[in-house]
Amino acid sequence: MEVKDQTTNCYQRIYMEYAPMLLRFAGKFVSGFFAEDIVHDVFLKLWDKQVFLLPDDDLKRILYIAVRNACIDHLRRSNMEQEILDRRAIQLKLDELDYFESSDELFMRKDLLELLMKKVEELPERGQEIFRLSYLEGMKAAEIAEQLGLSVRTVENQLYRSLLYLRKHCSHLFFYLFTLI
Template sequence: MGNASLDIDHYQHIYTEYAPMLMRFAEKFVSGFFAEDIVHDVFLKLWDKQVFRLPESDLKRVLYVSVRNACLDYLRRMNMEQEIIDHRALQLKLDELDFFEASDELFMRKDLLDLLMKKVAELPERSQEVFRMSYLEGLKAAEIAERLNLSVRTVENLLYRSLLYLRKNCSNLFLLIFLL
């Protein structure tokens, strides 16, 4: 028991003497909060490995080298964490730009389709009906003819005239819709 008590007293003496100098040394490399943690960790390892029993000249060298290495390890870890954070931040910005680009395109496309539908509304009623059934519902000319009780040829003529009108009055609009 006496031997353990002497070890604790010797360890406390070394801590009291060297810890403040080691913290100032560590603060040259890291912030004060982390310097204190680093020095405390070094002293815990010192206790575990019984290094405090070394001659004082060797002990001082071991303490400073240990604190320096612990600071380097901390800085490397922080650098890697910062690189990960920077990479994630960059990826987030790229994803955000992609989202805005896609949403702008979506809004433009919607606006252009709204303009096109206004032009479709200018067509005669039967032409509007045939156009919507063909282009919005995706029905074939024969299906439209059957539903509206018209000939296939009449449906094709109505679609043809509708497209001519729209091309003439919306040529730029068609180009924009198909480019987006």
Template sequence: MITDNEKTLRFRKFFLENFPKVKAFAWKILKSEDDAEDIAQDIFVKLWDKPELWIDRDRWDSYLFSMLKNYIYNFLAHKSVELHYIEDTAEKIRLSELDVENDMTEELYAKEINLLLKMAVEQMPEQRRKIFVLSRYRGLSNQEIADKLQLSVRTVERHLYLALQDLKKIILFLFFLCLR
């Protein structure tokens, strides 16, 4: 049975002989000094808890490097999952930003079109504007408008037709303007 002091001395010797080799091997694969050092340290911490693997062992090199290869494999697999998660998250964020941007753009276009339509209604002759407002904004029927303004239903229909034609021209103009 070995004492704790002996165990510490043997591990120190084992560590000093092998840590640089393990770290160098990990660096060759990972091309990252920090990752190579982290993996090498993890391996030696695990080995400290299992002295039977390194005390009085003549050929521990194969076990040590098998352990290292498994650590590197697991590390790379974890990095791959992590990278995939980051890419998915970035894509979701990018799409949500596009949705917000599209929503804001659509809202802005809708406000601009609404403003242009209001301006067009304000530019209509007074009688046509009154009839249009009563019909579209207040929801009155053609008969109700005719009774209220003391006009024939046919006159109301004609004014509504002309008002809608004016607005249609503006909408078509905006449509062709947006296609450019």
């Protein structure tokens, strides 16, 4: 029991003697909170290896080297963590910019569609109906003809006239609308 007590007393003496100097040393490179952790970890590792039984000059050199290396490891780890956080922050900003770009595109597309639909409203009533059935509901000319009781040729002529009118009065909208899609 006496050997264990001597070992513990020796360890406590070394800790009390060197810990304040090592804390100041580590505090030059890392924050005080991390400096304490680093110094305590170094002493725990040294306890397992019983380095504290070495002469004081060797012990002091080993303690400083161990704390220095632990500070370097901590700074490298912090740097890597910061790089990861920076990359994530940049990616979030890029994602946010993409979102705003796509929402602007949607608003612009919506505005263009509204302008186009206003021009469609200028068509004769039958032309509006045929245009909507064809381009908004995706029906074929034969289906529209059957639903409205018209010939397929009449439906095709109405679509042709509607498209001619729209191209003439809003060709710039078609360019923007189809470049956004």
